[in-house]
Amino acid sequence: MNIGAPKALWKGAGRVIRNWRLWCLFYFLNLLFAAVLALPFASVFAKDISRSLAGSDLLAGFNYRWYVEFIHANDANGAYFESLVPQIVVLLGVYVLMEVFLAGGFFSVFAEGGRGKVSRFFSECASKFFPILTITIGEIVLLFALYKGDAFWARANLAAAGEALTDAQVLHAELWRYGAVIAAFMIVNLFSDFAKAAVAIDDDTLAHKIWRGLAFAMRHPFASSGTYLGAAIVSAAVIALYYFVESGMHPLTAEGIVLQIAAGQIFILLRIYSKLIFYAGEAALYRENQIEVINVKREMLE
Amino acid sequence: MIFSLAGRNLWQQPRRLAWWFWKSSPVVAALLLVSAAAAPSQTTLTGIANYKIDVRLDPGAHSTDAEEILSWHNTSGTAVDRLLFHLYPNAFKSNNTTFMREGGREISPAARGWIDIIKFVDLRTNQNLTENIRYIQPDDGNLHDSTIIMVQLKRPVRARDSVSVSIDFQERLPQAVSRSGWAPGREFYFVSQWFPKIGVLENGAWNCHQFHAFTEFFSDFGTYDVNITVPANYIVGACGELTGEPQKSNGTVTYEYVAHDVHDFAWTASPDFLSETRTFSYEGLPETKVVLLLQPEHSGLADRYFAAVDTAIKYFGFWYGPYPYPVITVVDPPRTAHVGGMEYPTLITAGTEDYTLKDFLSPEVVTIHEFGHQYWYAMVANNEFEEAWLDEGLNSYSTGKVLEKAYGPNTSVFRIADVYPVYLYPLASFQGLPIAPIIGKVWIHEPYNRLPLYLDYDKTDPISKYGCMAFDRGSYRTIAYNKPELVLRTLEGVLGPDMMGDVLRTYFEEYKFRHPTAADFERVCERVSGKDLGWFFDQFIDGTGTVDFGVKSIDYYRETDLSSGASTYVTTVVVTRNGEIKMPVDLRLSLDDGSAVDTVWDGQSSWRSFSFRTSVPPDYAVLDRSGKIPIDMDYADNSLRVHSLLSPVFKWVGKILNYFQNVLMTVGMLA
Numbered sequence A: 001m002n003i004g005a006p007k008a009l010w011k012g013a014g015r016v017i018r019n020w021r022l023w024c025l026f027y028f029l030n031l032l033f034a035a036v037l038a039l040p041f042a043s044v045f046a047k048d049i050s051r052s053l054a055g056s057d058l059l060a061g062f063n064y065r066w067y068v069e070f071i072h073a074n075d076a077n078g079a080y081f082e083s084l085v086p087q088i089v090v091l092l093g094v095y096v097l098m099e100v101f102l103a104g105g106f107f108s109v110f111a112e113g114g115r116g117k118v119s120r121f122f123s124e125c126a127s128k129f130f131p132i133l134t135i136t137i138g139e140i141v142l143l144f145a146l147y148k149g150d151a152f153w154a155r156a157n158l159a160a161a162g163e164a165l166t167d168a169q170v171l172h173a174e175l176w177r178y179g180a181v182i183a184a185f186m187i188v189n190l191f192s193d194f195a196k197a198a199v200a201i202d203d204d205t206l207a208h209k210i211w212r213g214l215a216f217a218m219r220h221p222f223a224s225s226g227t228y229l230g231a232a233i234v235s236a237a238v239i240a241l242y243y244f245v246e247s248g249m250h251p252l253t254a255e256g257i258v259l260q261i262a263a264g265q266i267f268i269l270l271r272i273y274s275k276l277i278f279y280a281g282e283a284a285l286y287r288e289n290q291i292e293v294i295n296v297k298r299e300m301l302e
Numbered sequence B: 001m002i003f004s005l006a007g008r009n010l011w012q013q014p015r016r017l018a019w020w021f022w023k024s025s026p027v028v029a030a031l032l033l034v035s036a037a038a039a040p041s042q043t044t045l046t047g048i049a050n051y052k053i054d055v056r057l058d059p060g061a062h063s064t065d066a067e068e069i070l071s072w073h074n075t076s077g078t079a080v081d082r083l084l085f086h087l088y089p090n091a092f093k094s095n096n097t098t099f100m101r102e103g104g105r106e107i108s109p110a111a112r113g114w115i116d117i118i119k120f121v122d123l124r125t126n127q128n129l130t131e132n133i134r135y136i137q138p139d140d141g142n143l144h145d146s147t148i149i150m151v152q153l154k155r156p157v158r159a160r161d162s163v164s165v166s167i168d169f170q171e172r173l174p175q176a177v178s179r180s181g182w183a184p185g186r187e188f189y190f191v192s193q194w195f196p197k198i199g200v201l202e203n204g205a206w207n208c209h210q211f212h213a214f215t216e217f218f219s220d221f222g223t224y225d226v227n228i229t230v231p232a233n234y235i236v237g238a239c240g241e242l243t244g245e246p247q248k249s250n251g252t253v254t255y256e257y258v259a260h261d262v263h264d265f266a267w268t269a270s271p272d273f274l275s276e277t278r279t280f281s282y283e284g285l286p287e288t289k290v291v292l293l294l295q296p297e298h299s300g301l302a303d304r305y306f307a308a309v310d311t312a313i314k315y316f317g318f319w320y321g322p323y324p325y326p327v328i329t330v331v332d333p334p335r336t337a338h339v340g341g342m343e344y345p346t347l348i349t350a351g352t353e354d355y356t357l358k359d360f361l362s363p364e365v366v367t368i369h370e371f372g373h374q375y376w377y378a379m380v381a382n383n384e385f386e387e388a389w390l391d392e393g394l395n396s397y398s399t400g401k402v403l404e405k406a407y408g409p410n411t412s413v414f415r416i417a418d419v420y421p422v423y424l425y426p427l428a429s430f431q432g433l434p435i436a437p438i439i440g441k442v443w444i445h446e447p448y449n450r451l452p453l454y455l456d457y458d459k460t461d462p463i464s465k466y467g468c469m470a471f472d473r474g475s476y477r478t479i480a481y482n483k484p485e486l487v488l489r490t491l492e493g494v495l496g497p498d499m500m501g502d503v504l505r506t507y508f509e510e511y512k513f514r515h516p517t518a519a520d521f522e523r524v525c526e527r528v529s530g531k532d533l534g535w536f537f538d539q540f541i542d543g544t545g546t547v548d549f550g551v552k553s554i555d556y557y558r559e560t561d562l563s564s565g566a567s568t569y570v571t572t573v574v575v576t577r578n579g580e581i582k583m584p585v586d587l588r589l590s591l592d593d594g595s596a597v598d599t600v601w602d603g604q605s606s607w608r609s610f611s612f613r614t615s616v617p618p619d620y621a622v623l624d625r626s627g628k629i630p631i632d633m634d635y636a637d638n639s640l641r642v643h644s645l646l647s648p649v650f651k652w653v654g655k656i657l658n659y660f661q662n663v664l665m666t667v668g669m670l671a
């Protein structure tokens, strides 16, 4: 029996909890990469303020004067921040590859439903890495083309019309434009997600599997987009909740600071959870509804 | 056709002139009697260049045609045989003008603008001098630049004598550029720097610069009487006061505006304006009529505009002197006019964006700034080509003080590249470093919004460099606005806020309706404060040195008196001067019990060691704790603790870490 988006999301949410070890693994990898990225900034920051009264000002709140002078001293004069750009780009690239690597394991384990063994998870990651990388590269190329096409279109149309519009009209035009671009991005992302799910879950040639994933999303437009949007809403809600909570936190004491840092880490854990719901929800939907199709075919054969 | 003098006979001119002088400020008549040799502090310079202009707008052709009668008084002790005029609209004539070249700009043929002199007559003799007009380029010799004309007179203007000339001219208005022209997509005209404007004769020589990319203006005071004819459905705003009844004929309407004791005249016309007038008065200040011309899409902002003007009238009036003109017109231009904030005598443009947050004080800041120019520019009229900082800097300083007083110390939220990144999570960035997710909403204490640009251009040009000759736009803004505001705040630190107020009040009182220079301002500062400030002006105005004081080290040891057992802590603080500028700076040693020992370092040597003997152990040493030197480039090194304070480090490192975790999650959406 086919399941709908709510059921898929529900199943997915449970499956992520059941595989909490993978969830933690993801979190630690994220933390590790972030720590490496933050280190050069944190070190000049600590050096600048640990013995300065600027530290007290920054404890009370953000200090614009300090910030401008700090950026100037490290950017304009020493070009220190600029020198970090290559290593940041490389790290971000490696991180994306790592997530591509993990995706195969997540789809496989979440499709199976139970608690996946870590060894099985990694073997699935390894065997699905190149197929999923292929899809990801295709996706990035498509997104880039969309982005460029939009910029080209905007230059040609909005720039010409813009002079005659009021601020409000420009804003509305831009909102529609960004809305359309985001929708297009999401559609590309959704199709590539199901292609990845198919690649991770099914056994067939790569081209067939990709086609099957895309066809699945087209055959179940409501269920697949519902699952995707549902997970997206969970992510957005997590982010909104965090910024709401965070904007009210102005700790001055050690306990308060620990609490604020903890809140930040809980937020990351929730962001990861909501990301895994994408994988798990989509995998559940694909697996359950795919089985239905196969069963129907078998019944027809009998 | 172009020579037609519709309804105007030259024999009528003397009569019209007499009538017009009668209507002009009484100061004019008085001044004509005052010798130039009179005590300079007593003499205002009103009534030197008086204009009577009839102008008609043809919206279909984006053009105007006009007749101007100028009566100019030679206040110098020598005869003048040639007159120099600015023809600013010719800056928009081609891509090769000095304005376009310096600004690295291009202007499409359809957007161009220019001014043609049709006829030039010396009314003393009725001689047509049109053939005697020559374009000159005294600043750069650029033959493609036609923003100045020189007219050779057949009969010189004797010392302390007057001349009247009539000039017929036509102007093609440019597509909105540099606060002038028509707005695409809208029926909106802003007509500024539009008529042949005579240069300023200083010590017998003409001061008349070409229109440069980075400059404002300079001209003499006088009375303007301008008849503006527009289509009947147009609403007009202009410098000065609307006089008499509008005259309607053939689908057009003519408004007459008269402005006394001003040195420029601008006007605007549009059928779309929402017009509202309110009157503000305070005890001890004269009543001021405020005319607001608002774009329909900004109709909700009327109260904020009026409140801002009201605030400005009050503080500028009580601090420096009453606003003497009966009216101020505030024009809110449409987005496509690219006008922004600009000042003209008794008329200012302000402007705002739709959807700005109240916190940003978008119409308020610009409205108060442009109103402030009525003091620093319209009345105290320095040469903006040469010493732009004298009005822009003083005005930035005074505007900042008004904003602080009226809206509290935090008057700006973070704004970069025309967006408010604080509200655009998580796209915000500052110089390539995304920050909004780390810091949230940011308030900026007034002078510090001037820091980023100053830090980028600290060594490029000194403030004393002619603004119009600055390296580029950023350097011009730095030496006209940013550095001067920081420098004047630093001067306030040296003199004290009350003394600074006295200085500015005296400077305004002595130099209103005159053309002061930076040297005059320096003299007022020294006289009022009774201090020698040569060191300050030499370093901050004429030089490009920077201020950066720092505490290099703090060490202490304990001495115990063997007989009494009492402890004495001997602390050594080494301070350094890392910038070129030498000036006194406060040094404080703060102790563990919260008490402090204060002293002053003269800041002359490159470093100095201070020794303190106290009964309590030291906590930290700090230079300029009260922020009297906001131009110091690195305030983090102004203080040094004996022991590190790690809680802010953890707090912000936690945020930085969290920020990168989020960046990774966002980038990971690709996978």
Ligand SMILES: [Zn+2]
Binding pocket: B369, B373, B392, B395
């Ligand atoms: Zn200004």
